[in-house]
Amino acid sequence: MNEVVITGVGCVSPFGIGRQALWDGLTQAHCAIARVPWLPGSCNAGALPEQALEGRFSANELLMFDRSTQFALLAGREALDMAALDMAAVDAHRCAVYMGTAVGGSDSLHSAYLDLYQAGSQTLAPWTVPRVMANAAASHLSLRHGFKGPAMTLSTACASSTQAIGEAYRLLRHGDADLVLAGGTDACLNPLVWKAWEALRAMAPDTCRPFSAGRRGMVLGEGGGVLVMETLAHAQARGAPVLARVLGYGVNSDAGDLLKPSVDGPALAMRQAMASSGLAPESFTYINAHGTGTLLNDRCETAAIRKVFGAHADRLQVSSVKSAIGHLMGAAGVVELIGGLMATLQERIPPTLNYQAADAECDLDYVTEGARPARVDAWLKNSFAFGGLNVSLALGRAVEAGQ
Known part of the structure; x- marks a missing residue:
């Protein structure tokens, strides 16, 4: 491969x-x-x-x-x-x-x-x-x-x-x-x-x-x-610069409700992406979330992250680019991914904006204080969609010569 x-x-x-x-x-x-x-x-x-x-x-x-x-x-x-x-x-x-x-x-x-x-x-x-x-x-x-x-x-x-x-x-x-x-x-x-x-x-x-x-x-x-x-x-x-590695891909369908999100489907997509990457869940330190700002979606994504990562979820940094630019629909995933990729290159995680107060069912670290200095070696990009569609990508920092 x-x-x-x-x-x-x-x-x-x-x-x-x-x-x-x-x-x-x-x-x-x-x-x-x-x-x-x-x-x-x-x-x-x-x-x-x-x-x-x-x-x-x-x-x-x-x-x-x-x-x-x-x-x-x-x-x-x-x-x-x-x-x-x-x-x-x-x-x-x-x-x-x-x-x-x-x-x-x-x-x-x-x-x-x-x-x-x-x-x-x-x-x-x-x-x-x-x-x-x-x-x-x-x-x-x-x-x-x-x-x-x-x-x-x-x-x-x-x-x-x-x-x-x-x-x-x-x-x-x-x-x-x-x-x-x-x-x-x-x-x-x-x-x-x-x-x-x-x-x-x-x-x-x-x-x-x-x-x-x-x-x-x-x-x-x-x-x-x-x-x-x-x-x-x-x-x-061809001597091209390598910005990042694509390490894994997870995709599935809930076969449940057309509009209502689930916990199990997103959790499975993240597991699939990490399994194909060959990395343990503890290797991942950042999740570029789907994070739409709807009541149910954000709770389901949080629950899915906790289901997949267990205690390690408390050490993850999670942020939503949609808080800054809105939901770009079919373009949302790639534009948000570019934000995450730039974060690995610049070692600064983009924040979740407009955060007012904690939701008891959304209890992760959402990087709400502003862009955060951090080195990220492996991370996930999540996207979920109407139709019960769940996608997650595992990405990693470019490997430097000699590593």
Whole structure:
């Protein structure tokens, strides 16, 4: 089996374009959740700063690209630049794209509805289908960079990008590719998606307070993230920088309730990820949590962590990036993972913001005082989703020469 590493990362988040914008926002304990003027109602969201996309694409490209595809292309370019990939020096047929999305081109779908039912148009733009289709981001990444391996799109709600990374890990581990662009993207801050979530009564009216007493629900956000994942041998052969190791992957389904989270499924996913990593639970010191800020989800995730780690749970550091940027839906996992990866490189764990008081059923160390200096050698990234879907990734610090 091949060892799998990450050699580049790129992202678009409510803090702006680029991994540095994300990292600066997280470590400075800024919250990007604010009132979004184009959305109905009184709730806040994590939106990309206005004008951030201006000048990034030509007029012709904007005809073809949904907002979510724009996020993916910007993140992919940043990740590939960091990885210093020369396509002329690799086998394009062994370079793949695995992307996740929860709602695909919903922004373009909403615009089409407005054209038909508000403006009274009898026709739609010819690029409507290519903009709306869920696989648009993966396909455009493949087209733009000349990747001729499989270009896959996974849609598993809030777990989409984390599962895409996990499946890319399997592809590389089993030798079916040398390099994969993996991640996810979603641009769901439009009235169509907003009103659907509003109907579920799952959104907080103010901000996201994961694991805190008094939390009132999740907050929507938008963004995208891409990792360059490679076999270790491929990365070494081309002299690529290794940022982190992907050590294991756990995935399962509850086969229970469509919307209600469980304890057993998330616990099993974490056990699966650690078992495939070959590391003992005591080797893990940080969990980059799913941490949505809903009453039941946070309690279930806490209970699952305690079930898996026992007494060691009291020594774990657990934080939720959603407290700073909101829930990026299909892109949540990868953008949050990038925050965790930067934490291992910079030796500072991003905090859980907006924490007010302890919940008796959420009794772990949630890093609430601000970014915390800490060395992390092994950690987990959790993502759970409607449909009873549970995903966990085990990741580790890059091994230095001689270790």
